[in-house]
Amino acid sequence: MNDRYYVSRHVQQRRTKIIVSVILLAGSIILLLPLWWMISTSLKSMDEIMQYPPTFYPHEVHWENYIEAWHTAPFTRYALNTLLICAFSVTGSVLSNSFVGYGFAKIHFRGRETFMSVVLATMIIPGFVTLIPQYVLFSKLGWINTYLPLIVPPFFGSAFFIFMFRQFYMTIPNELVEAAKIDGANHFYIWFWLMLPMVKPVLATVAIFSFNGAWNDLIGPLLYLNDEIKYTLQIGLQNFRGLVQTQWHYLMAASTLVLLPVLTIFFVFQRYFIEGMNLTAGMKS
Amino acid sequence: MNRKTSSIRQREEVQGYIFILPWLIGFVVFVLGPLLFSLYGSFTNYNVTSRMDFIGLDNYKRMFTGDPLFWISLYNTFYYVIFMVPLTTAGSILMAVLLNQRMPGTRVYRTIYYMPSVLSGVAVYMLWMQILSPETGLLNTLLRLIGIEGPAWLFDPAWTKPAIIIMKMWSVGGGMLLYLASMQGIPTQLYESADLDGANAWHKFRYITLPMITPVIFFDLVTSLIGGFQIFQEGYVMSQSGDGGPMNSLLFYNLHMWNKAFEVFDMGYAMAMAWILFVIVMIFTALNLKYSRNWVYYEGGDNR
Numbered sequence: 183m184n185d186r187y188y189v190s191r192h193v194q195q196r197r198t199k200i201i202v203s204v205i206l207l208a209g210s211i212i213l214l215l216p217l218w219w220m221i222s223t224s225l226k227s228m229d230e231i232m233q234y235p236p237t238f239y240p241h242e243v244h245w246e247n248y249i250e251a252w253h254t255a256p257f258t259r260y261a262l263n264t265l266l267i268c269a270f271s272v273t274g275s276v277l278s279n280s281f282v283g284y285g286f287a288k289i290h291f292r293g294r295e296t297f298m299s300v301v302l303a304t305m306i307i308p309g310f311v312t313l314i315p316q317y318v319l320f321s322k323l324g325w326i327n328t329y330l331p332l333i334v335p336p337f338f339g340s341a342f343f344i345f346m347f348r349q350f351y352m353t354i355p356n357e358l359v360e361a362a363k364i365d366g367a368n369h370f371y372i373w374f375w376l377m378l379p380m381v382k383p384v385l386a387t388v389a390i391f392s393f394n395g396a397w398n399d400l401i402g403p404l405l406y407l408n409d410e411i412k413y414t415l416q417i418g419l420q421n422f423r424g425l426v427q428t429q430w431h432y433l434m435a436a437s438t439l440v441l442l443p444v445l446t447i448f449f450v451f452q453r454y455f456i457e458g459m460n461l462t463a464g465m466k467s
Numbered sequence: 468m469n470r471k472t473s474s475i476r477q478r479e480e481v482q483g484y485i486f487i488l489p490w491l492i493g494f495v496v497f498v499l500g501p502l503l504f505s506l507y508g509s510f511t512n513y514n515v516t517s518r519m520d521f522i523g524l525d526n527y528k529r530m531f532t533g534d535p536l537f538w539i540s541l542y543n544t545f546y547y548v549i550f551m552v553p554l555t556t557a558g559s560i561l562m563a564v565l566l567n568q569r570m571p572g573t574r575v576y577r578t579i580y581y582m583p584s585v586l587s588g589v590a591v592y593m594l595w596m597q598i599l600s601p602e603t604g605l606l607n608t609l610l611r612l613i614g615i616e617g618p619a620w621l622f623d624p625a626w627t628k629p630a631i632i633i634m635k636m637w638s639v640g641g642g643m644l645l646y647l648a649s650m651q652g653i654p655t656q657l658y659e660s661a662d663l664d665g666a667n668a669w670h671k672f673r674y675i676t677l678p679m680i681t682p683v684i685f686f687d688l689v690t691s692l693i694g695g696f697q698i699f700q701e702g703y704v705m706s707q708s709g710d711g712g713p714m715n716s717l718l719f720y721n722l723h724m725w726n727k728a729f730e731v732f733d734m735g736y737a738m739a740m741a742w743i744l745f746v747i748v749m750i751f752t753a754l755n756l757k758y759s760r761n762w763v764y765y766e767g768g769d770n771r
Contacts, residue, residue, distance in 0.1 A: 198668065202568050209562070210579040216637060217583075219605045220594045236608045278489045285486025290479060297487060304498055306752050308697050310721050311741040314728050315501030315508070318515060338493025369482045398588030400700055405729065419589040420704060430597050437590035448585050452578060455585065459644040 224248070224434035231430050244431065251432040252439065255425065259411065260418035267332050267403075267414065268396040274336030275343055275392035276385055282339045283347025284373045288359050298348070305341045309401075317405060327408045332399070336392065343388050346461045350384045351377065387458040390451055394444055415440050509739035514732045526739035537740070539715050540723035543628065543702075547719065548695040550632050556687055559642030560680070564672065566643070567650045577647070584641035592704040595634045596621065606633075621705060624716035631701050631717070642687050649683045650676060681763045685755070692751050696744060697721055720744055 223231060224247055225240040252258070285291075286298050320331040354377070362372045378385070400416040407413060413421070419440055426432045448455065484491075509526055513519045530537050562580055566573050598605040599620040607617035618626040657675050666674070699721035703709040709726070711718030720740070728737035 199568070199570060202565055203570065203572075206565055206570075206572075206576050209565070210576055213579055213583055213637065213640075215605065216594060216598055219598060223597060231603050235611075236603065278493075282487050282490040285483055289483035289486060291483025292480060294483065297491075300494070301490065304494065306693055306748060307498065307502070308693070308721075308741070308744050308748055310697065310699070310724055311505055311738075311745045312498055312501040314734055314738055314741065315504040316497060317729075318504070318734075319496075319501070321515065335493065335497055337489065338497065339490040344490060369479075369486065373486075394585065394587075400589055400704070416589045419593065423593065428600070430600070430603065433593050434597060437593040440588070440590040441586055441594075444586060445582075448582060449578075455581070456644060459641075460648050462645065 220434050221438055223430050224438050226431055228429060228431055247431045247435045248439065251422075251426075251435040254432065255418055255422050255436075256411075257415070257418060257436065257439070260413050260415045263329075263412060264397060264414040264416075267329055267399075268393050270329075270333035271336045271396035272389050272392050274333065274338075275340065276389050278337050278339040279343035279388055280347050280378060280381065280385060281373065283344050284351055284369070284377055286344065287348045287351035288356070288372075288377075289369055301341045301344055313401070313405075320406065326406055327412065328406070329412070331406045332396070332402045336396075343392070346388060346458065347381065347384055349461050350381050354380060383454065383457050384461070386451065387454040387461070390447060390454055391458060393447070397444060505738040505741055508735055509742050511735045513735040513738070515734055516732075519735075522735070526736045527743075529736065530739060530743065536715065536718060536723055540711075540718045540720045543716065543718055544696060544698065544720040546628055547631065547698055548692065550628075551635050551695050552688065552691050554632065555635060555639045555642060555691060556684065558636055558639040559687070560646055560684070562639065562643040563646035563650055564676070566647055577644075581640040581644055584638040586638070589700075589704055591634075592701065595630075595637075596705060599630050599634075621717075622713060624712070624714040627706075627712050627716040631698075631705070634701070642691070645683050645687065646680055649680045653679045678764045682765060685759050685763045689752055689755050692755070693748055696748050696751075699725065 222237075222239050225243050225245065226237070226247075227242060227244055230237060230241060286294065286301070316331070320326060323330075325331050358376065359372055362376055367376075398416065399414070400420070403414045403417050404420075407417070419436055422436055423433060508519070510521055510523060511519045512522050512525075566577055566580065597603070601607055601617070601619040601622060604620070606620070610617040620626050620630040653676065657679075658671055661671050661675060698719045702711060702717040702719040702722040703725070706712035706717045709722065711722060711726075721744070724737050724740045724744070727733045727740065
């Protein structure tokens with residue numbers, strides 16, 4: 183009796199496992215298909231793309247699509263411009279947010295909690311509410327058609343990253359800071375020499391997130407950059423579509439190239455994405 | 468002695484303010500200042516170059532009574548939010564439940580499921596424009612295989628928004644990670660004792676998993692509502708030259724605001740629109756907070 187109970191339970195568990203495996207497998211095929219389709223289309227000839235019934239993989243591989251697409255527009259220049267913006271954005275984000283986050287986590291000062299709630303509250307402000315006045319501000323400063331509106335703001339912190347750093351600093355025992363203070367260190371010394379080496383995972387996470395943010399940013403460059411020579415990959419790609427229309431092989435080749443760095447970073451630094459998510463999870467309360 | 472401690476405390480205070488100074492400057496210059504400017508600007512006919520006359524509530528009046536596109540863009544945005552938010556929430560919970568089964572290969576699956584959510588920007592929109600392309604696209608090709616003639620998606624006003632929502636569903640993996648982290652924190656004893664009571668999988672999900680992840684559901688709802696109302700790029704990139712698509716069916720609120728502000732430089736009006744959006748977002752966030760007490764379960768009962 184007892185035995186049969188366990189056996190049937192075992193069988194049932196196995197059945198559940200098989201069903202879940204099948205669903206998981208089907209799900210991942212569905213999720214990977216769009217990427218496969220992008221790469222496969224990027225390698226086809228236009229004739230093969232138009233062919234009916236369509237082919238699920240390129241029967242004739244055209245690597246030259248990539249070279250031709252890349253040279254149809256000044257993509258090399260766009261890529262360099264984008265990398266420059268990314269470099270400033272990453273540096274600014276990492277420095278400012280690790281600094282401010284430390285202040286909120288490890289130093290006692292009047293109004294700290296109030297300021298922290300203001301930091302969090304700013305996250306619900308829709309970007310477009312401040313976008314227009316910011317545009318006005320930057321145009322009065324004469325910053326239009328320069329990279330300044332894109333690379334200066336990251337040096338003044340962002341609510342989400344400050345929160346991530348604060349969460350992580352708070353897991354570091356206060357005794358460490360106190361001990362260093364007794365040894366005569368001030369907070370700047372403690373932040374730079376003691377804390378930064380300890381928060382490397384968050385530094386990496388914030389670096390990756392801000393790189394992705396700057397790499398994928400469309401609104402900023404669209405608003406502030408006028409000269410084609412200053413364009414980034416995102417606007418470049420957007421204009422490229424107007425140029426090649428529905429020559430999907432070129433469009434998909436260029437898109438693949440633009441996505442490639444982000445994909446590479448994702449696969450190499452996967453654990454930092456998950457780290458970031460776990461820190462975000464701390465926000466729910 | 469006493470004076471010394473108070474001077475130490477003072478030095479501590481000063482250092483604290485120095486540390487938050489970058490944020491404080493950024494907050495005043497890039498957030499608070501702009502907020503006040505746009506609030507005042509919304510009552511003017513500001514156009515960047517020449518004029519900024521106070522015109523009272525004219526912009527708001529014009530919005531509600533004289534601009535049919537305002538209502539269309541509001542409708543499009545609500546349509547998107549109403550479908551996107553529940554679908555992505557349910558989708559990411561389902562994914563997390565599946566991935567939470569202790570099974571070989573879940574690490575690989577987790578990577579695959581999460582990956583689409585890190586991809587964003589114009590390249591992703593291009594990719595989906597190809598997939599949704601009526602003749603040569605992947606989606607209609609697959610539908611044809613099972614004998615369905617798919618719609619024209621981005622070219623058919625009735626199908627543009629569903630197309631965007633399908634695209635969004637591709638990247639629900641971001642939320643999935645949050646749910647998964649929360650599910651892995653649920654004590655296994657809870658499930659074991661439920662097993663002893665003969666509970667089935669659905670009961671365990673309904674009475675253990677679901678209550679335990681309500682804080683994440685709450686967080687997910689708040690953030691995706693705020694994000695959802697701000698949809699812009701999808702409308703801008705995926706309609707021809709940002710014109711809002713066939714019959715304005717992709718003219719989202721922010722796209723309309725963008726066109727007003729940066730195409731015709733009717734900035735006073737655009738700032739008024741921005742504030743209405745802000746108010747809508749605040750109302751939804753407040754409602755969420757208010758009703759969260761009824762359904763969000765916090766361990767330890769400290770309803771913070």
